[in-house]
Amino acid sequence: MLIGEVARRSGVSSRMLRHYDSLGLVRPTGRTVGGYREYSDEDIRRIFHVEALRSLGLSLRQIGRALEDPAFEPSDLVGDLIRRTEERLKREQELLERLRAVDASAPLGWEGVLRIVELLHGLNSPHAARRQQTVLVPAEDLPVPTELLAEAVLGEADLNVAGALRWALARAGGDGVASLAAGARSENVDVRRRAILALAGMPGDEATAVLAEALGDSDETVRGRAALAVGARGGSAAVPALVRMVVEGTLDVEAAEVLGSLARDAGRADRIMSALADELAAPTADSATRMRLTQALAEMPPALVRDVLRNLAEDEDRAVALLASALRGMLEAGE
Template sequence: MLIGEVARRSGVSTRMLRHYDSLGLARPTGRTVGGYREYSAEDIRRIFHVESLRSLGLSLRQIVRALEDPAFTPSALVGDLIRQTEERLTREQELLERLRAVDATAPSGWQGVLRIIELLRGLNSPSAARRQQTVLAPAEDMAGHTELLAEAVLTESDPNVAGALRWALARSGADGVASVAAGMRSENVDIRRRAILAIAEMSGDEATAVLADALGDPDAGVRKSAALASGARGAVAAVPTLVDMVVEGANDVEAAEVLGALALAPEYADRIVGALTDELATHPADTAVRIRLTQALVEMPGTIALGVVRQLAHDDDRAVALIASALAGVLEERSGNGSRGAADS
């Protein structure tokens, strides 16, 4: 069969067939009397083999090796093709997301498009320093890009960049809360942890409501971050988690300070002291836990915990007793200073 007929039947152009011939990839085994290329059935079969391998993404050099090298292992090549395809798909997915991000901002002109592209490049840079520098741009440069910042903060692993992103989002008001709050619905616990840390730095009723909901999150890390932030805003619902943090020794100092601030409200004070005292009874033989609970009691305002601390000064555990005795003195001095201040006034 002559080259023109082969081209018509195979769909491979005559130019490409001649290229295959020059590479030794698919050479015709015969020639006519006039010197024209003449392909046998086996030659045509090889052409189809070549085209099949090309459809998998193989280069012509790889095809030559596949068809000619006896030591060639198809599994290794297929593995390489899978990896290359995955990388290509990742790049294309990133491009698609970038285009969607640009489209979502509805830029009015090329300057707007270029600004968004510049921002996306900065936020997606492999350099943490470059990402942080991008986020710390003037507020007017970041205006209207809350969604992009929210997406970035939910995936950022570098603590310095994450801190900058949370700071930038805190300036965006309610729009920032709504954008980041979507991360609280993720099944990925890391995303929820990043989201709650960002929301903890935001003000307003929307942020407070999200923090309150997060107190019931299945992840302890999310609950603890939510408790510290919501407790600092006066949410008594955070008390059980804060007490657990004191018991466990997870950010116990911060938790105790928040409990002390909550106890400034007379209606909460007895409840908080009671919760700490109950934990003392629950852990009669755990020195470390009892010391942390004793220290947390001293954070309570006034002398509302003085009686409990005085009792602990006679605890069977000598370490607890010594610390409680010293702290009872602190509370008594605090009470004395308070009394003198009241008298002087």
């Protein structure tokens, strides 16, 4: 079969077939009387083998080695191709995210585009001080877009930089809540924790709804931070989690303060006091747990705890009795 016919049937151009010939990759086994290249069926099969390997991203040199070296191990080459492809996809994904960030920022002219790119470089810097400076000292005419801040919050491991990002995001308003909401549902627990901390500083019902959803999270830290935030916003749904935090000693002081604030509402007071009393009376409650619960009573409105403290002052557990007596004395002294 002559080169033109081979090109038509295989889809490989005559020019490329000649290039294959010059490299020794696919050499036609015959020539016509006039000196034209003539390909056998075996030559054509080799062309298709070359094209198949090219489709995997192999270079022509790698293809030649694969077809000629009997000791060649395809698994090594395929593994290398997988790694290089993953790296390329990662770079392309980063580029896509940058382009989307630029587009979302709606810059005016090329100067605006370049400033957004500079901002992205600052937020992605390997140096924590540079990332923090980018957030705290943005260009006067280029505030950091909330979507960029939200994405940066979710990926920031440095505590100081993360704090600066959350501060800047809270000042920027509620536009970043959607990105944080996605982070709050991430499979990565560290991302969920960062999202909840940031959402706790965001105003609005949308942020509150995401925080309330996180009350059922599988991670104790996520649940605790969400409960503190929801409770601080007046959400009764946080009460069981806050009481559990006091029982377990997880941010128990903060949880007790939020419970005390919630108990100032008559509609919640009975529920909170009943929950604390049930835990105090629970047969599984050890002395340390009952001490924390007694201490939590100090945060409640005085009218709600006067009788409870009087009874606890006679408790069989000497430490609990002494604490209750001291708290009762402080309460009476303040009246």
